[in-house]
Amino acid sequence: MHTSSVKIAFAVLGASLLAGPAFAQETIKIGVTQPLTGAFAASGNYVAQGARIAEDEINAAGGVLGKKIQLVIEDSKSNPTEAVGTVEKLIVRDKVPAIMGAWSSTLTLAIMPKIQEYKVPLVVETSSSGKITTSGNSYVFRISPTSEMEAVAFKPLVAKLGIKKADFLNTNNDFGIGSAAEYSKMLKANGVAIGVMETMDPKATDFSAQLTRIKASGGDTLFVTTAVEQVTLILKQAKELQLNTRIITTGGSNSPDQLVTQAGDAANGSFHTVFFPPWFPDVVTNPEPAKRYMTEWAKRGHEPGGLTEGFRGYDGIFTIAEAIKIAGKAEPAAITEALWKTKVKGVYGNIEFIKQGPAGSESGQNIPSVYLVKIDGGKVVKSGL
Amino acid sequence: MDQFLQHALNAMILGGTYALLGIGLTLIFGIMRVVNFTHGELYAFGAYMMYMWVMLIGANFMVSIVLAIALGVALGAVIEIVLLRRLRGADIDTTMLVMIGAWIAMQNIEQLAWSGVAKSINSPFPSAPLVMGAISVSWTRLFVFAVAVVLIAATNVLIQRTRLGKAMRATFQDREAAALMGVRIDTVHTATFALGSGLAAAAGALLGPVFVVYPTIGDLASLKAFAIVILGGLGSIPGATIGGFILAFMEELGAGYISSGYRDAMGFLLIILILLFKPTGLFARKERIG
Numbered sequence: 001m002h003t004s005s006v007k008i009a010f011a012v013l014g015a016s017l018l019a020g021p022a023f024a025q026e027t028i029k030i031g032v033t034q035p036l037t038g039a040f041a042a043s044g045n046y047v048a049q050g051a052r053i054a055e056d057e058i059n060a061a062g063g064v065l066g067k068k069i070q071l072v073i074e075d076s077k078s079n080p081t082e083a084v085g086t087v088e089k090l091i092v093r094d095k096v097p098a099i100m101g102a103w104s105s106t107l108t109l110a111i112m113p114k115i116q117e118y119k120v121p122l123v124v125e126t127s128s129s130g131k132i133t134t135s136g137n138s139y140v141f142r143i144s145p146t147s148e149m150e151a152v153a154f155k156p157l158v159a160k161l162g163i164k165k166a167d168f169l170n171t172n173n174d175f176g177i178g179s180a181a182e183y184s185k186m187l188k189a190n191g192v193a194i195g196v197m198e199t200m201d202p203k204a205t206d207f208s209a210q211l212t213r214i215k216a217s218g219g220d221t222l223f224v225t226t227a228v229e230q231v232t233l234i235l236k237q238a239k240e241l242q243l244n245t246r247i248i249t250t251g252g253s254n255s256p257d258q259l260v261t262q263a264g265d266a267a268n269g270s271f272h273t274v275f276f277p278p279w280f281p282d283v284v285t286n287p288e289p290a291k292r293y294m295t296e297w298a299k300r301g302h303e304p305g306g307l308t309e310g311f312r313g314y315d316g317i318f319t320i321a322e323a324i325k326i327a328g329k330a331e332p333a334a335i336t337e338a339l340w341k342t343k344v345k346g347v348y349g350n351i352e353f354i355k356q357g358p359a360g361s362e363s364g365q366n367i368p369s370v371y372l373v374k375i376d377g378g379k380v381v382k383s384g385l
Numbered sequence: 386m387d388q389f390l391q392h393a394l395n396a397m398i399l400g401g402t403y404a405l406l407g408i409g410l411t412l413i414f415g416i417m418r419v420v421n422f423t424h425g426e427l428y429a430f431g432a433y434m435m436y437m438w439v440m441l442i443g444a445n446f447m448v449s450i451v452l453a454i455a456l457g458v459a460l461g462a463v464i465e466i467v468l469l470r471r472l473r474g475a476d477i478d479t480t481m482l483v484m485i486g487a488w489i490a491m492q493n494i495e496q497l498a499w500s501g502v503a504k505s506i507n508s509p510f511p512s513a514p515l516v517m518g519a520i521s522v523s524w525t526r527l528f529v530f531a532v533a534v535v536l537i538a539a540t541n542v543l544i545q546r547t548r549l550g551k552a553m554r555a556t557f558q559d560r561e562a563a564a565l566m567g568v569r570i571d572t573v574h575t576a577t578f579a580l581g582s583g584l585a586a587a588a589g590a591l592l593g594p595v596f597v598v599y600p601t602i603g604d605l606a607s608l609k610a611f612a613i614v615i616l617g618g619l620g621s622i623p624g625a626t627i628g629g630f631i632l633a634f635m636e637e638l639g640a641g642y643i644s645s646g647y648r649d650a651m652g653f654l655l656i657i658l659i660l661l662f663k664p665t666g667l668f669a670r671k672e673r674i675g
Binding site: 036037038039041042044045078172198199200201203204205206208209210212213215216228229232233239240241242258261262263264265266303305306 | 387388391392395399493496500501502503504505512514516521522523526596597599600601602604605636637638639640641645646648649
């Protein structure tokens, strides 16, 4: 009795394994590596949800090259070693011709050598560290802005806000350090004095020591670079320590809606750079895809606070799908070639790639829009950028 | 000077919760010889229970703390009875592997149950801080500190003055001899694990409203608790209490005056120094072996 049921189980398993490749030929697979668990889980899941919306939208419109696309989403567990493992699995076992990932700059930098080794193109949807597109990896195509672009876009606001002395508090990884370096460079060039530059562990929850030092420094503006969880805590703890400087968060993973709910009063008066402002969809370059994305997001009951993150996955999948169309076949080399000619009207703006990095092995970089919003009276409002 | 006072006050408040975390872990190790990797998850569990009672059910804040701690005690007892009781007599590596498995499973269950999005818990205390001259502290943190001190004192009374505490101390000194004298080792083990878990859940329930709650908060709590226990000496309650405060002061002053990038390194540097000169930690008690 027992042995026969085990045999049946194996037979079913075997049949489904054999059937697998047959089904697979009907679809074009696209690999996605995101931190679905661990420290960056919230953001990684939003990006994956956005990617799913793009998948369904593309398939509803007939797919790509007459075939449906199929996302294979792997969890990097917010860990660089695991991230490399997901890419290896996607390329070797799932044989995906292109990958989107990997949210955090540290994770993206970790998987880049693998991408190069297997010559499979990577569309980077979130990471902002400059190194990603300047290290000579010709399989990297980034649709998100670099920290430098963000800092340059911020320049006109230095005088407008009357910034005289700035302090920094950033997470101690490629994202935070890169952003603080670019912003401080831009501010110095514009005559702003730099006070203290503080860092924190990406997992830390108590910033009283850093904030006490920042208070003693006496700057008028504090630039904070980290993900939304730590931003929430910093806003709350700054209020507890009566730090009355203007707080500006950079990097675009700051989810102002979530800050309003979770930091409450403490969020009032703070500024945030975002790359998609769902509160004013009319100001974006392409309101049409933005509204389609927002409607579907709401229909699926996803967290509204995730809108500022999910669009990255949405745009990333559309970019890869468009490149496959141009390539005419789902093969890594052809898609890499095609990405240079790809133009997508996305939520990020008009996505197309310029060359960055050492001549001969350039990476692709898109130039998206940057917006600065303010939280005032428990609401997200325009601030003038 | 103002800056120093503020740093010292921050460290004092932080030290209270560090001590609370350390005591629970040191008790379990000292008495049961179990390296409890689920300690951080009990902390996260306490925080999520607080979220559930206060934000979803709408219970009174103080009542919610008591309920969260009670549930932590219950979960600790369940873990002990279901997992650890069967492993009695197994070598320390086997137990350690099982506890690592339990840790990973619990963290993923939290992720599944509550999603990865951080939750915040409203506190009934005024959001404006208590201001004393140039230094300030939030009312919630003061409350957390006060409760932590009360819990630490109560644990000490329990261990030193009650019959159960006496049985625990006897088991710590010599498990076999205690068993021969009629101490119910099973009961002592369940009570110890439940108590240690309850203290971790208490720390989570208290700090949940101060910070935000997400599935991986337990990792950092666990790491700090291990550091404190090693610093203070394995199995020593005064060691864990003082160790908690030392670690907090070291981190706070190190970050404040040397470099915030090395905040966590400061604490561990101190641990290395202390272990160089006192390999058993600051307050490790002599125990009979064999």
